[in-house]
Amino acid sequence: MDNQDTIYGINGPVVTVRESRSFSMMEMVYVGNERLVGEVIGVSDHLTTIQVYEETTGLRPGEPIYGTGSPMNVTLGPGILDNIFDGIERPLKEIAKESGSFIARGSNIAALDESREWDVTVTVKEGDLLKGGEVYAELPETPIIRHKCMVPPGLSGTVASVKPNGKYHVNDTVVELKDEFGKMHELSLCQKWSIRTPRPVLGHLPPNIPLITGQRVIDTLFPVSKGGTAAIPGGFGTGKTMTQHQLAKWCDADIIIYVGCGERGNEMSQVLEEFSDLTDPKSGRPMTDRTVLIANTSNMPVAAREASIYTGITLGEYYRDMGYHVALMADSTSRWAEALREISGRLEEMPAEEGFPAYLPSRLAEFYERAGMVKNLNESEGSVTIIGAVSPQGSDFSEPVTQNTKRFTRCFWALDKALAYARHYPAINWMQSYSEYFSDLDPWYTEHVGNDFIQYRKRINNLLQQENKLMEIVKLIGSDVLPDDQKLIIEIARVIRVGFLQQNAFHAEDTYVPLEKQKLMMKVILYLYQKAKHLISASIPISGILQTGLFDKLVKMKYDIPNNKPEMFEDYIKEIDSTLSKIVSA
Structure with a gap:
């Protein structure tokens, strides 16, 4: 090792070396006497720039830097599952045994x-x-x-x-x-793999199988495919983390990778407690048997936050190559983008919009484009689905991270502060959200759930659109002036919103709902709407229809009908017929 390879300057996580010819771009290095993990991010004739993934407090100019000759990589092998790592794949359980609650610098405990x-x-x-x-x-x-x-x-x-x-x-x-x-x-x-290099595949397959989540607003209105990409943007307190917890618990992926990127420590500890206590509904085993947690909290070094999502996606691709379906939850990509911004500022790069580096879009694209349903090198099929939370300040969806994420994801679940404050969870706004997977997934829904599922979804969506327009009129002049057929749309839309889209994560029957029950719920709601519409066209006032209590009964059917008793929906249809026929004969 050349004696000249020593630290010249230190600026937070950015360290520079002068007049060195020893290092190559993206090489993993060890910095200082404590051998802190770093990565070469800039090489020029006179200066080599390194970002350090550990706390640099106490580091001094003149301390040595050791090259490894290999890129920043992770160890892939058995022992990844049921484990908790930091952003550069250091096992936090083992580190805690050695150094207590805080990670000791220069810790060289093996990942596996x-x-x-x-x-x-x-x-x-x-x-x-x-x-x-x-x-x-x-x-x-x-x-x-x-x-x-x-x-x-x-x-x-x-x-x-x-x-x-x-x-x-x-x-x-x-x-x-x-x-x-x-x-x-x-x-x-085991084997080593560079975190910034996608693992090769034979080819990409069409995203034509849905990721079933058991969450009605997602499965029905805004589905995502296996191997797809989705964004969950929302301001503070709108339920991003809780929504991702629900997806991690209930989606039909084989393996869950949860990346806590720059989140608060108490949120990550809640994830750890929940996942360790939770029983996997598929196997009856603890949920941790098929889960990897990457915890990179807001008080951990900022450079490791930038690496954490690459570590997560590399682990995901490794299990995908075995033929598994993997779901990766990144919470939150905004904190990751802030880490990029901080490092970019330290490097004195020219800032772009809101201080983020000009390469923010390309970095987001690199991440999300590693998702996909693929044919692996060993002829098996697997997928990595990426669901990234975005935390725009003040729920401003026009800020750069949200806007650029929209460019690279095909599913957008916009969380609404007003819905969250009204205790409507998941607080996904049905007017601002969208999914571009319908054309890919509709053949699967037709084959496995029936074509009527797609027809019901279109009609439900249409009623919500109509209600939105009517509420603009109601805000101006009140609801009394509306004709009865428009009042009916508002009433049935309330049943859809409260009885169908709103879901209780803490209720045994409502936390997860199979597709068949989702379809039958839509069928009963639309059946009541058609019957009531027919009566109103026969000049029967809506007030009499509302007094029957049928609308309120349908709001509660999500709790009253167990998931394993779909035959009970026929009783509801018979009750609608008999109750409304009494109004006609009265």
Whole structure:
């Protein structure tokens, strides 16, 4: 190591080195006597710039810098699930045992537990030809997820030797591969991968399978596909984190990766407590058996916040390559963008809109475009769905992070402060939100739920649009002047809003609702609307129809009808018929 490779200047997380020829762009380095983790982000003739992923307090000019010769990477292997990492994949549970509640600087604890033994089944034999992405060993990582060890992309060859099935550590060699040049490669249970490099695939598949969440406003009105992208923008207190918690708990992805990027520590501790207590509805096992948490709270170093979403998406792509469907929750990309802005300011780069760097759109695009339903190198199919929360100040959706996120996501679930304050959760505003996946997903809905589901959705959406226009008139001149058919639209829209779109996360029957029940709820609401509309056209006043209590009964049916008793909806239709027929005969 050249003696000249020492710290020249320190500006927060940005460190500079003068007159060095030792480092390459994006190389991972160790900074100072405490060997803090850093990454080279700028190389010029006279100056090398490094961003440090740890607290730089106490660092001094003249301390050494050590190169690694490899890019910023993470370790991929068994032991990722049921674990909590920081933004650069350091295991927080192990660090807590060593240094207490606060992360010690220069901590070099391995990302994966190197002392743990795994029950490995080798799936290849000597003489087999293997190429990048193909599986050579399997093991039960948790009781519900089978981990598949894959040949690193870009490597291929003939199996030269195979270890017998049995107990192995993550760094133990289980297969030796001889490439075309005769060089031997040892394959263990883990591999390294650069966090800023997308893992290669054979091809992308159309996003034509929905991510079923059990949340009516999402599944029915604004669905997202597996391998799709969605944004949840909302001001403080509108329920971004709670909405993502619900999606993480109930969506039908195989694996959940939750990235707490710059959020408050108490929110992250709430996530940890909830997930550890929660039982996975699919398997009956603890939710943590298929969950990875990346905790990078607001008091952690700002540069690690910038890296955390890349760490998260790299872990997601690794499990996607095994053939799993992964859902990544990024909470929140605004805090990540603020980290970009702070580092950009330290680098004295020219600021763009609201002080964010000019490359903010391209960085957002790099992140969201790593989502997708794909055909993997080993011929399996998997997906990574990205759901990113955005925290615009003052609920101003015109600010740069929200606007640029809209450019790269096809689903927009706009959270409304007024709905949140009215205790309407999820507070997704049905007038501002949209989904561009309808044309991709409608064939799936037609095949699995029935074409009437799509027809009901269109009619429900149309009624909400009509109510929105009518409420503008009501605000000006009051509701008394409206004819009865328009009053009916307002009343049925109230049933849709309160009885269908509003959902109680703490109610056993309402926290998750299967698609079949969602369809039948829409059917009953629209049936009442058609019957009442017919009566009003026969000059029966709406006041008499409202007095029957049918509208209020339909608001409560989400609680009164269990998810496993869809036949009860027919009783509601019969009650509507009998009750309204009494009005006609009266």
